[in-house]
Amino acid sequence: MSVSVAEMSVHEPMAPVPWRILEVRREVADGEVFTWRLRPESGDAPEARPGQFNMLYLFGVGEVAISVSAMGEDGSLVHTIRAVGSVTRTMQGLKAGDVVGVRGPFGSAWPVAEAEGRDLVLAAGGIGLAPLRPVIHGVLARREAFGRVLICYGARSPRDLIFRDELAQWQARDDLDVRVTVDRGTADWRGDVGVVTQLIDRGGFDGRNAVAMVCGPEVMMRFSALSLHRRGVAPQRTFVSMERSMRCALGFCGHCQIGPHFVCRDGPVFPYPVMEPAFRVHEL
């Protein structure tokens, strides 16, 4: 009897399933950020909700938690990875056709349904745009269900911007307000310079009736939350995605624990008030 990938994920959550890389795309010039489209060797990818992550296992090297950055249309899933550690640097060298192990999807999701009928503010910093991209795809598929949609995206420099083609498409739409800024401009950069919080400070949404989703470095999320709250967004309608060193992804090992919360099981998406105390603790 054959067992589907979805069943494997439920019954054997610690066992990686072989998935094949169908396509590799360089997101930045030096390839430090890259996107994989993957599909299980047998069957379709299990359904993943926006904000969830998979554990990607490079056999003999190690395993890392990576958010889903898009749902493929052909039974595949998409992950966007930044080469920052030994596992992800080795992953950088893989090509289409190579096989990796996958466990998941795991974790909580962005509360997209809660944003229906309200304005939606998405604030992303660096590769933090990747876990929010499925939210944008979902919103665009049912655009009429939401009020104003504001996407604020900050990156280190113009060369670090990811999903450039899609960003241009989103910016060309009348029904999205897409604001992009970089910390450091270049001679040919005509866009905004400054931190992403400034884009939120410019407003253009009804804070009292808005849901906000924020993903990026913790310090960026903390200051973005401050800007959102200044603009009237309720803390309980502000959501953040946390990153910690995940190991089991099941809430057993405690590697990703923040106070009483396991980021892998209870998160990575949390209401801001749940994580706010952790933002004030040094070296947590």
Add this chain to the structure above:
Amino acid sequence: MNELLEILKGQTFFQGLGEQHVRLLTAGASLRTFRADETLFREHEEATAFYLVRSGRVALESRLPGRRAETFMTLGPGEVLGWSWLMPPYRWHYSARALDETHTVHFDAPVLHDCMDRDPVLGYALYQRFAALIVQRLQAARLQAMDIYGGGDVGLGG
């Protein structure tokens, strides 16, 4: 004058000011438009005004000897530009250049100083707003200086 009054009343920066004070502010205010690439003011020049950006964008630039002017911040609609008019030596510490066609409200500093001297309640209210603005920009500058995207903790991406 009425047009200016309505514009100022709708700006977040002036929220909480009584109508009488907003009316006083219009005395030294005028609408100014800058073409793309036109300079609003230059580093080291006397700071005789501040601006409220209504539409368009402005780049704040600093020039180091032997290097091109470097943009360290851009400002957009609803944002206030310039606080050097508030304190000695009353000189701009950077240059400002319009990136797009930019519509602003220009506030004349000598008129403002006069209003604030004659009405300390207005003076205090303006200092409060500029202090908050300076804190906000300082925090932003610190975040920029921290190079927050250079580390590893960035959204389950690696």
